[in-house]
Amino acid sequence: MKQEFSCGTSPIVGLRFSIHPMADNFIDIIKGALREADTSNVWMHTDDVSTVMRGKEMHVFDTAKAIVLYAAKTDAHVAFNGTFSIGCPGDTQGDVYLEKDDVLLNAPQIQGIKQYVSSQFALYPMNNPDYMSVIYKEIDRAKEHGVYNESMHYASGLHGDIHDVFAFLEESFSHARSAEHSHLVMTVNMSINSPSHREEQ
Secondary structure, X not given: OOOOOOOOOOOOEEEEEEEEEOOOOHHHHHHHXXXXXXXXXXXXXXXXXXXXXXXXXXXXXXXXXXXXXHHXXXXXXXXXXXXXXXXXXXXXXXXXXXXXXXXXXXXXXXXXXXXXXXXXXXXXXXXXXXXXXXXXXXXXXXXXXXXXXXXXXXXXXXXXXXXXXXXXXXHHHHHOOOOOOOOEEEEEEEEXXXXXXXXXX
């Protein structure tokens, strides 16, 4: 029997993202990363602008990290722009992926790959009048994780190994919502293999 959700109650996580390799063979890099990552645990659709991914939170983050890493291992300067969302299904496509087990399909292949990333993230706790305290709490969490970089207008800076940054992002995405305020949006921008990173690493 198909499970129905009202807005704000679905546990399905969505991510719409784009990867921008600064290289002449950008098409090969993008398609190669999408092909190399195991996307069996998520629903995905790619159009001429971006890719949307939907499924369990753990599988969306696992798959997204793998795609970014596989694009980055080409040594091209790569930019990743993504918007994560939970709390409103929008449609029913992808809900079947909530029945997947909790085995991470990409983690064993990518856990040994080291990659520095400079990143920015912003949280939008929807319909939460106390949203600023939620955001400040997650900034403190980033500092505790050792990935906080700097404050800035409209976002907060993160940097470090990509596994540490993604671990924080997934944890923050989970902690920044509650049963009362379950609709959350998080934007993430990453820059990898930039020439300017040589001085930061």
